Amino acid sequence: xxxxxxxxxxxxxxxxxxxxxxxxxxxxxxxxxxxxxxxxxxxxxxxxxxxxxxxxxxxxxxxxxxxxxxxxxxxxxxxxxxxxxxxxxxxxxxxxxxxxxxxxxxxxxxxxxxxxxxxxxxxxxxxxxxxxxxxxxxxxxxxxxxxxxxxxxxxxxxxxxxxxx
Numbered sequence: 149x150x151x152x153x154x155x156x157x158x159x160x161x162x163x164x165x166x167x168x169x170x171x172x173x174x175x176x177x178x179x180x181x182x183x184x185x186x187x188x189x190x191x192x193x194x195x196x197x198x199x200x201x202x203x204x205x206x207x208x209x210x211x212x213x214x215x216x217x218x219x220x221x222x223x224x225x226x227x228x229x230x231x232x233x234x235x236x237x238x239x240x241x242x243x244x245x246x247x248x249x250x251x252x253x254x255x256x257x258x259x260x261x262x263x264x265x266x267x268x269x270x271x272x273x274x275x276x277x278x279x280x281x282x283x284x285x286x287x288x289x290x291x292x293x294x295x296x297x298x299x300x301x302x303x304x305x306x307x308x309x310x311x312x313x
Contacts, residue, residue: 205282205294207267210306212236217308222265225285227277228300238269238303239311246277249284258273262289267302269296 193199207213216222224241226233233243244252260266266285270277282293296302304310 159275207294208298209303210296210298210308211297211305213267214232214308215268216265222267223260224296225266225267225268225281226300227270227281228275232271232300234313236304236310236312237300239309241269241295241311244281246281246284249281251286257288259264260290263292264290265292265294266290267294268294269299272299273297275299276280 154208167287207216217240224238225244226237226241227244227246228237229245230243230248233241233245237243240257244256264284268278268281268285270281278295278299280299282295298305
């Protein structure tokens, strides 16, 4: 009787695992089976396939981002929350949190042409918001976009100046 209960439990658990794996595989919001978890290799992500289009446009270190910033021709766009932006940001950066993209994109369009150089950033390599924002900007018609993968923490770690509202 106990062995029958154990067998039924194993069958039930196996069936549940198979159904869960199948649902995950066909779901558009499924969890990828493999990911990239080493910050030394770039942005930490479970979904490398979605991130792949922006990997060629990454700025891998703060010094390179700083050189672009000093040139003054590039718009830095902060994808972090408004509260994080207000606490400190790269000087001159525009705040454009992902959750407010649809509401704010028209204002961005009215100020910056689609070919204006843009660098997105967020909270470092463990944050994908800058990549998602870059993709959304690309879909909105912007085509000169880079992602500063070390983001605000990388900027401040190098001692570069910060802005506050």
